[in-house]
Amino acid sequence: MDLRIFTEPQQGATYDTLLRVAQAAEELNYGAFFRSDHYLHMGNVDGLPGPTDAWVTLAGLARETKRIRLGTLMTAGTFRLPGVLAIQVAQVDQMSGGRVDFGLGSGWYAEEHAAYGIPFPKEKFGRLEEQLEIITGLWNTPVGDRYSFDGTYYQLTDSPALPKPAQPRIPVLVGGHGTKRTPAIAARYADEFNIPFASPEDSERQFARVRAAAEERGRKASELVYSNALVACVGKDDAEVARRAEAIGRSVEDLRENGLAGSPNEVAEKIGKFESVGSQRIYLQILDLSDLDHLELIADKVMPQVSTR
Structure with missing residues (x-):
């Protein structure tokens, strides 16, 4: 089982904060x-100091x-024209020496x-x-x-199709809960x-569809x-789990039910259910x-259990 770190910087994070987390994740072998x-x-936070752009961030981290791979869950398809995005992602892949994974979603x-004046089309899956x-x-x-490409939404004519990524093929991620078009696109x-x-x-059913x-x-x-x-909320004891849940404004009960919460052994056991x-x-x-100690605890106490299954 491969464990990766996934962050939500729009909730409030500077580039320097993200850099510290990325470098810690690399050191801890995520x-x-x-x-x-x-x-x-989103939710009851102020988002200060404000958003950071995903691909500007990943260019810096590159x-x-x-060693660590870098990517998005998911790049919003509504934010960028596809030709421009192809250039951006290929450049970051070059800058990283071929360490990019590219997740693309429709935007939701x-x-x-509305807040930033970005068009929000009704038909997103076709786009x-x-x-x-x-x-x-x-x-x-x-x-x-x-x-060249002549589609319903986009047209490209005689593009030189440059630059090229460093990797022969950048891994492409598609995801979601849709039962028909999502599996077909994937x-x-x-x-x-x-x-x-x-x-x-639910994961088992969706994997079967794909x-x-x-x-x-x-x-x-x-x-x-x-x-x-x-979502992860791991603690060496119940008090630490509760403290970490409170810090992110969630209840322990909700996190145990809908995420990976509890002691390292509990979380490793639940990861095993997803693996199965x-x-x-x-x-x-x-x-x-x-809370970089959180990353260290998972790496030290959970990762060895799930990597040897």
């Missing part, structure tokens, strides 16, 4: 550092880390679009499909060839399918990595970015 792509806070948070087609098409076009474009904040039972969609397209279902994103339904990777949503 598989990757991921961040959300949002410009507006130069200030050495209407309030942040997402075209964005994935364009971005992967640009990256896969041989150097010296041209790429089967066509994804290297990894992620389901956020779901139970083992596997079936992949096989319908003539792909082996095993070609995809299957993963979960879950096909999950190969867990993105640990860390909401208190000042």
